Amino acid sequence: MQSAILLLASAGAAVAQLATTSEPSLSQIQQAAATVVPSSPTSNVEGVAFKQFYQIWLENIDYSAASGDENQKYLASKGITLTNYWAVAHPSEPNYISSAAGDQFALDNDDFWQIPENVSTVADLLDTKKISWGEYQEHSPYPGFQGFNYSNQENFANDYVRKHNPLVIFDSVASNASRLTQIKNFTNLWDDIKNDKLPQWAFITPNMTDDAHDTNITFASTWERGFIEELETHSNFWNESLILLTFDETEHYPISNKVFSILLGGAIPKDLVGTVDDTFYTHYSSLATVQANWRLPSLGRWDCGANIFQLVSNKTGYTNYEVDTSNLYLNSSFIGPLSQNVYSKYSSTWAAPLTGNQTCSAGHGILQAVKDTWGKLAPTYNYTSPVPYDTDAGKDVSTPFSRNGTTWFTGVNDTKLAGTGTSDGASPTSSTAPAATSSGAASSTGTTGKLALAVSAFLPFLAVF
Numbered sequence: 142m143q144s145a146i147l148l149l150a151s152a153g154a155a156v157a158q159l160a161t162t163s164e165p166s167l168s169q170i171q172q173a174a175a176t177v178v179p180s181s182p183t184s185n186v187e188g189v190a191f192k193q194f195y196q197i198w199l200e201n202i203d204y205s206a207a208s209g210d211e212n213q214k215y216l217a218s219k220g221i222t223l224t225n226y227w228a229v230a231h232p233s234e235p236n237y238i239s240s241a242a243g244d245q246f247a248l249d250n251d252d253f254w255q256i257p258e259n260v261s262t263v264a265d266l267l268d269t270k271k272i273s274w275g276e277y278q279e280h281s282p283y284p285g286f287q288g289f290n291y292s293n294q295e296n297f298a299n300d301y302v303r304k305h306n307p308l309v310i311f312d313s314v315a316s317n318a319s320r321l322t323q324i325k326n327f328t329n330l331w332d333d334i335k336n337d338k339l340p341q342w343a344f345i346t347p348n349m350t351d352d353a354h355d356t357n358i359t360f361a362s363t364w365e366r367g368f369i370e371e372l373e374t375h376s377n378f379w380n381e382s383l384i385l386l387t388f389d390e391t392e393h394y395p396i397s398n399k400v401f402s403i404l405l406g407g408a409i410p411k412d413l414v415g416t417v418d419d420t421f422y423t424h425y426s427s428l429a430t431v432q433a434n435w436r437l438p439s440l441g442r443w444d445c446g447a448n449i450f451q452l453v454s455n456k457t458g459y460t461n462y463e464v465d466t467s468n469l470y471l472n473s474s475f476i477g478p479l480s481q482n483v484y485s486k487y488s489s490t491w492a493a494p495l496t497g498n499q500t501c502s503a504g505h506g507i508l509q510a511v512k513d514t515w516g517k518l519a520p521t522y523n524y525t526s527p528v529p530y531d532t533d534a535g536k537d538v539s540t541p542f543s544r545n546g547t548t549w550f551t552g553v554n555d556t557k558l559a560g561t562g563t564s565d566g567a568s569p570t571s572s573t574a575p576a577a578t579s580s581g582a583a584s585s586t587g588t589t590g591k592l593a594l595a596v597s598a599f600l601p602f603l604a605v606f
């Protein structure tokens with residue numbers, strides 16, 4: 142088996158630098174692009190309701206704006222509209238990492254992070270059954286690129302950004318060279334379609350123009366409709382797939398963080414085309430759905446209790462929770478290792494997942510590696526809840542950003558949350574890091590945390606391994 146070290150040796154020093162440098166130079170990127178080869182493992186594992194799962198996320202659009210868009214309405218008419226699907230935080234990055242690991246780890250910013258290797262992700266779950274997986278990140282310069290951004294090289298407009306690439310942020314993925322080669326770009330997507338080398342699970346991220354981040358719902362939905370219509374002509378992509386179209390978060394922070402979402406693809410039975418599903422879902426639901434579909438274990442985090450898309454839960458007999466959303470916002474963070482801004486404070490403790498004999502909503506228990514790694518610790522939160530939930534509520538978030546009541550991370554209807562999804566910084570140096578991480582203490586232990594950007598600029602060879 143090829144180890145990360147072997148790949149570094151064969152691909153040369155440039156890769157070693159890139160692994161730890163948030164802002165590699167163009168020549169470093171070009172050097173790596175010339176040597177790193179994409180990989181496209183395939184598999185053919187039957188599922189309960191679909192054989193492939195692809196999700197495509199757009200950016201920062203309120204439910205009302207998306208649901209009013211003509212192209213979104215058109216796409217919805219071709220599938221199932223999810224009218225009660227929620228993002229879990231602000232800004233972007235916590236939502237993306239949630240979809241991979243079942244937790245936002247209190248992330249409340251869009252900075253350069255590396256989540257420690259002992260945190261498992263959907264990649265580990267899929268690997269238990271050798272279900273092939275990948276990512277397609279538009280305009281990522283080469284497979285497994287770990288830099289903070291790769292901009293349009295003519296006008297330097299935002300293009301590929303790491304904060305929208307869920308798996309690369311996890312060291313359990315990024316420290317494994319063969320996994321990195323499965324994190325590819327749109328050129329590779331069309332190649333994989335043409336060569337019939339599609340993975341069974343993929344996360345698909347358009348660039349900052351196409352995803353509405355730097356444009357608007359009209360532009361992005363026109364792009365998305367064209368993209369979907371092209372994909373539909375490729376039966377190896379379409380016929381046995383469940384495709385989730387959603388948004389990372391709402392544009393405006395003080396409102397409820399419900400995002401307009403659609404299920405599409407050949408896996409949708411004809412009689413459900415054009416229907417509406419008002420079950421309560423979150424970004425954690427895509428994990429629970431994938432687990433139920435392929436009978437995979439849970440990560441023991443908020444994927445454990447998450448509601449499962451009816452398309453699958455109807456077949457497994459699982460009854461989804463009804464959730465009272467009347468005071469729900471899901472728009473604020475809490476204390477944790479990745480929190481650092483005005484919403485909350487920093488804590489060095491990584492939340493412990495469930496490791497007992499919980500069955501979780503998918504019904505297949507908790508991943509053994511999660512039990513082995515975290516089993517000595519009591520779970521930090523009530524992860525069997527369908528909504529992010531806090532067992533020591535009140536202790537860890539100071540007013541005025543406290544949660545209502547004693548239980549839920551409901552978020553707050555507070556005008557102090559005046560931000561919007563468009564205000565997140567494009568520059569890695571735009572946010573103020575807490576002393577605990579900006580000193581470089583976390584990275585100098587060789588384990589985890591934010592790579593202090595000012596420091597890394599002078600220490601390009603800082604080791605990850």
Ligand SMILES: *[C@@H]1O[C@H](CO)[C@@H](O)[C@H](O)[C@H]1NC(C)=O
Pocket residue numbers: 174178179280281282283284326327328329
């Ligand atoms: C996509 O990645 C390939 C390497 O797999 C690279 O050759 C190509 O330039 C990249 N495409 C874009 C648009 O960046």
Ligand SMILES: *[C@@H]1O[C@H](CO)[C@@H](O)[C@H](O)[C@H]1NC(C)=O
Pocket residue numbers: 165166167170288290291292293297567568
């Ligand atoms: C990343 O973004 C910054 C700020 O826009 C830009 O100066 C830099 O050239 C970008 N890096 C790459 C590799 O595109």
Ligand SMILES: *[C@@H]1O[C@H](CO)[C@@H](O)[C@H](O)[C@H]1NC(C)=O
Pocket residue numbers: 279292293298299300348349350351
């Ligand atoms: C994003 O990709 C589209 C093609 O899908 C391209 O037209 C656009 O220029 C790209 N954005 C940037 C900033 O390069």
Ligand SMILES: *[C@@H]1O[C@H](CO)[C@@H](O)[C@H](O)[C@H]1NC(C)=O
Pocket residue numbers: 264268317318319320
């Ligand atoms: C690296 O990733 C591959 C593919 O996900 C997996 O099969 C392999 O076990 C991983 N290797 C290590 C050392 O974790």
Ligand SMILES: *[C@@H]1O[C@H](CO)[C@@H](O)[C@H](O)[C@H]1NC(C)=O
Pocket residue numbers: 355356357359360
């Ligand atoms: C939407 O974005 C596109 C591309 O940036 C722009 O041409 C168009 O004018 C924008 N429309 C509105 C209503 O802002």
Ligand SMILES: *[C@@H]1O[C@H](CO)[C@@H](O)[C@H](O)[C@H]1NC(C)=O
Pocket residue numbers: 376377380407
């Ligand atoms: C995919 O589905 C379409 C429409 O039902 C059908 O015409 C086509 O033969 C299918 N292709 C494959 C490869 O199953």
Ligand SMILES: *[C@@H]1O[C@H](CO)[C@@H](O)[C@H](O)[C@H]1NC(C)=O
Pocket residue numbers: 413451452453455
């Ligand atoms: C699931 O079952 C319910 C109740 O029988 C039904 O109303 C709904 O249409 C089904 N949904 C899906 C997606 O199969």
Ligand SMILES: *[C@@H]1O[C@H](CO)[C@@H](O)[C@H](O)[C@H]1NC(C)=O
Pocket residue numbers: 497498
């Ligand atoms: C397993 O679950 C049962 C009840 O379902 C409980 O009584 C028992 O203590 C649990 N065992 C462990 C090790 O958590």
Ligand SMILES: *[C@@H]1O[C@H](CO)[C@@H](O)[C@H](O)[C@H]1NC(C)=O
Pocket residue numbers: 257258259260491514515518588589
């Ligand atoms: C997981 O890794 C982090 C960072 O290295 C460490 O602080 C934590 O103690 C580890 N947790 C377990 C259960 O090993």
Ligand SMILES: *[C@@H]1O[C@H](CO)[C@@H](O)[C@H](O)[C@H]1NC(C)=O
Pocket residue numbers: 523525526527530
């Ligand atoms: C955890 O959440 C579930 C679902 O909301 C609830 O039924 C259960 O009582 C909660 N457990 C604790 C210990 O609060």
Ligand SMILES: *[C@@H]1O[C@H](CO)[C@@H](O)[C@H](O)[C@H]1NC(C)=O
Pocket residue numbers: 468469545546547551
């Ligand atoms: C918020 O707090 C008030 C006052 O304690 C309570 O009546 C209300 O039910 C709480 N709402 C939620 C969603 O917990």
Ligand SMILES: *[C@@H]1O[C@H](CO)[C@@H](O)[C@H](O)[C@H]1NC(C)=O
Pocket residue numbers: 396397554555
């Ligand atoms: C939030 O509070 C404002 C006034 O403080 C109110 O107008 C608005 O309706 C509230 N929003 C929700 C979703 O409850």
